[in-house]
Amino acid sequence: MTKRKTFRLTPKGLVLGPLIVLTAVFCCISIAVYLSDEIAFVSLPALLIACITFYAATILLLSKLGLSQVRELETLGTTDNLSRLPNRRALHLHIEEQSAASDEVALAIIDLDSFKQINDHYGHAVGDELIRRCSEILRSICEPEAKCYRLGGDEFAVVMAGEVAGTILEGMCRSLLETLTKPIAVQDRNLTIGASIGLSRHTTKDPVSSSELLRRSDVAMDMSKRGGKMRCTWFNANFDRRREAVRELDDELRTALAKGEFVLAYQPLVDADNGSIVAVESLLRWNRPDGQHIGPNVFIPVAEESGLINAIGLWVLRQAVSDAQNWGDLTLSVNISAAQLRNPEFPIQLGQILEESGFPPNQLELEITETCLVLDPIIAERTLDVIRGFGVNVALDDFGTGYASIGFLRQFRFEKLKLDRSLVVQAGEDEGSRAMMLSSIAVARALKMGVTAEGVETVEQADLVRTAGCDQIQGWLYYKALPADEISALLEQPNANSDTKTLKSNEAR
Numbered sequence: 100m101t102k103r104k105t106f107r108l109t110p111k112g113l114v115l116g117p118l119i120v121l122t123a124v125f126c127c128i129s130i131a132v133y134l135s136d137e138i139a140f141v142s143l144p145a146l147l148i149a150c151i152t153f154y155a156a157t158i159l160l161l162s163k164l165g166l167s168q169v170r171e172l173e174t175l176g177t178t179d180n181l182s183r184l185p186n187r188r189a190l191h192l193h194i195e196e197q198s199a200a201s202d203e204v205a206l207a208i209i210d211l212d213s214f215k216q217i218n219d220h221y222g223h224a225v226g227d228e229l230i231r232r233c234s235e236i237l238r239s240i241c242e243p244e245a246k247c248y249r250l251g252g253d254e255f256a257v258v259m260a261g262e263v264a265g266t267i268l269e270g271m272c273r274s275l276l277e278t279l280t281k282p283i284a285v286q287d288r289n290l291t292i293g294a295s296i297g298l299s300r301h302t303t304k305d306p307v308s309s310s311e312l313l314r315r316s317d318v319a320m321d322m323s324k325r326g327g328k329m330r331c332t333w334f335n336a337n338f339d340r341r342r343e344a345v346r347e348l349d350d351e352l353r354t355a356l357a358k359g360e361f362v363l364a365y366q367p368l369v370d371a372d373n374g375s376i377v378a379v380e381s382l383l384r385w386n387r388p389d390g391q392h393i394g395p396n397v398f399i400p401v402a403e404e405s406g407l408i409n410a411i412g413l414w415v416l417r418q419a420v421s422d423a424q425n426w427g428d429l430t431l432s433v434n435i436s437a438a439q440l441r442n443p444e445f446p447i448q449l450g451q452i453l454e455e456s457g458f459p460p461n462q463l464e465l466e467i468t469e470t471c472l473v474l475d476p477i478i479a480e481r482t483l484d485v486i487r488g489f490g491v492n493v494a495l496d497d498f499g500t501g502y503a504s505i506g507f508l509r510q511f512r513f514e515k516l517k518l519d520r521s522l523v524v525q526a527g528e529d530e531g532s533r534a535m536m537l538s539s540i541a542v543a544r545a546l547k548m549g550v551t552a553e554g555v556e557t558v559e560q561a562d563l564v565r566t567a568g569c570d571q572i573q574g575w576l577y578y579k580a581l582p583a584d585e586i587s588a589l590l591e592q593p594n595a596n597s598d599t600k601t602l603k604s605n606e607a608r
Contacts, residue, residue, distance in 0.1 A: 179249040181227055182234035190248045190256055194301070194309035201260035204301040205268040208316040209237070209275070212293035212328045214253035216475055221288070228285050229292065236278055241271050256316075265300045265333075272296045272331045279329075295323035299334040318342065349405045351387075352398060356411060360386050363418055364580035367589075368432075368551060368573045371565045376590065378430035378464070378571065381419040382580050383411075403438040412439045413448055420458040422583040426590060432464045432494065437471040441478055446485040453489060460490035464515065468496050472507055483511060494551075498522070498539065508546055516543040518569070520554020527563055540568045 177189035185193070197204045211233065218226035230253070237247050237255055245259035245268060259268045275294065282289035297320025301307050307315070315334040323332040355361060365379040383395050402408040416433055423431040439445050453460055465486060472479050483493055494515035495508070499522035508516070518536060525532035543550045552564035555574030564572060581589070 179251075181230055182249045184234055184238075184247050184249040184255070186248065187250045190250070190258065190313070191309040193246060193258055194312060197258065197260035198301050198306070198309070201264070202303050203262065203264045204258065204260045204312070205265040206299055206301075206312050206316045207257045207268055207272050207331075208250075208297045208313070208320045209255040209257065209272070210295050210320050210324070211253035211255075212295055212324070214292060216477065217290055217292065220477055221290075225285055225288070225290075229283065229290060232283050232285060233292070236283075237275065240274050240278065245271060256313075265298065269298060269331055269333075272298065276329055276331070293329045295320055295328045296331045297321065297323055297334065298331060345401055345404075348393075348398060348401050349407065352402055352405075352407055352411075355385060355387070356407070356414065360388070361411070361414065362386055362582070363415065363422065364582055365422070365586050366573060366580040367578040367586070368430075368571045369577050371552075371569050371572050374577070376429065376578075378432055379423070379426070379586060380432040380466070380573065381415060381422075381434070383415055383434075399436060403436055406438070408436050408438045409442055409445070412436065412445075413452070416449065416452050417456070420452060420456045420463065422586075423462075424456070424458065425587060428462065429590075430462050430464050430492075431458075432466050434466045434496065435471070437468070437475075440467060440471045440482055441475055443482075446482055446489075449486065449491070450489055453491075461492070464492045464494050466494045466496040466517065469498070469507070472511065476507075476510075480511065497553075499535070508542065508548070512546075513548055515549040515551060516540075517551045517553050517573075518564070520574075523552050523554055523560055523564060526567075527557075527560055533563075536564075537567055544568065 177185055177192070179186045194204060194206065214226070214229070217229060230249075233255070234247070234249060237257070241247050241257050241259075245257050248256040248258070250256055257268060257271065259265075259271075276296070279292060279294055282291050297316045297318065299307075299312055299315035299319060301312050318338050319332045319334040322338055323330045326332065362384050364382045364384055366382060367376045368378040368380065369375060370377050383399075385393055385395075385398060387393065399408065402411055412435065419431055419433050423429065435445075452458075453463070467479075486493060492514040493511070494517055495511070495513045496517045497519040498516050499519045516539070518539065522532065522536055522539075526536040527533075540550050549570045550568065551571040551573055552560075552569045553573050555561050555564060555572050555576050557576060560574075561572055561576055
């Protein structure tokens with residue numbers, strides 16, 4: 100079977116093609132007129148001159164209009180309509196041109212932080228205006244030394260060629276980050292937005308295509324986001340190796356979930372006054388077939404990025420409420436990730452689990468971290484309102500390590516505040532940290548929140564947090580994380596919840 104060939108004309112060819120055909124037709128008519136016996140010889144020169152004049156005028160007009168339209172089409176094809184910056188197609192063309200002419204070409208990919216939240220909250224009109232304002236800021240910093248582009252959405256690019264192009268471009272990017280620390284006036288609002296920037300370069304020693312250069316900068320930009328945002332990161336070959344390792348870990352996590360390799364352990368929380376067990380916190384463990392230990396701090400972020408955290412989180416909830424069914428009136432605490440909190444289906448799934456299991460909602464406590472709130476406070480507040488509607492309590496975990504302020508505590512109305520272990524340890528070492536811990540407890544009390552101290556490992560720390568006013572204590576001084584069957588056995592022991600019995604059992608270990 101023969102393959103049919105297809106012919107494509109360039110935009111200029113679309114103009115020149117009809118002109119060539121018109122010229123051929125005119126020549127044929129001229130020859131026919133010249134050879135005709137019916138036309139008087141006297142009028143023939145005048146007729147030919149008139150035809151040539153008309154033909155020339157037609158060609159001139161068509162060429163002028165056609166080429167003008169072609170230039171406009173080419174401009175539209177390489178320009179972003181919203182920002183009026185060159186687009187991704189123009190970027191590739193420019194990189195290829197500069198790579199052939201310069202020893203070094205540097206590319207920066209700039210992704211705006213928190214743009215989606217602004218767009219969702221204020222609407223697309225404000226979002227579009229913010230894109231235009233950011234485009235103007237980028238141009239004012241980079242041009243004419245470098246060329247600016249909009250790749251789509253909230254992503255921009257800057258290209259610079261020449262000696263030490265990378266060094267100069269990095270300086271421009273840092274100037275951009277400094278500028279973005281100040282609010283941007285959009286309509287009647289002052290909006291604060293950040294950026295994560297990835298850089299890569301093409302050199303004669305390391306020549307790469309425009310597509311590869313773009314990929315490298317994109318990988319570096321992703322590392323900037325992971326590293327805390329509002330920073331510049333140069334591409335490193337180790338990034339690719341890390342991404343491959345993350346991809347392999349994601350595949351293993353999917354297999355682990357399908358084969359039931361995840362298990363839950365439960366760490367008891369005790370009453371600060373009498374040492375009785377009043378709650379348990381569920382902690383996820385992964386029993387890998389190879390015996391290698393990978394902590395949740397490693398595999399949970401991978402699951403969040405891939406979206407697998409939603410399936411893992413639902414498994415944790417179902418298993419935890421199932422295990423806690425026979426533990427009387429103990430409160431069950433379950434950690435919820437930022438990705439779960441952003442998932443609009445999570446509250447519905449939580450309601451289904453409570454209905455199917457019959458677990459009392461008032462005995463379930465969901466723990467979230469400050470990061471969940473900072474990433475998307477509007478969606479977080481809506482989700483928490485629905486969750487509280489079920490009768491479920493919400494606790495703020497790891498307080499003292501992040502961004503949460505008194506305003507955050509008032510806005511989200513937590514039922515419990517959990518002081519991070521680092522704050523507890525430091526409170527026993529210096530007056531400043533002790534004052535911070537005491538003030539945090541005072542604020543929680545004023546807002547009618549319970550207070551739990553995490554990571555208590557010494558009697559001195561327990562006495563400190565008890566005296567400071569904590570309601571509950573959690574830590575190895577009392578109990579380590581235990582399997583579900585050991586929790587059941589522990590609760591069945593007579594006087595197992597007494598303070599003296601608990602301390603003695605830990606001293607014996």
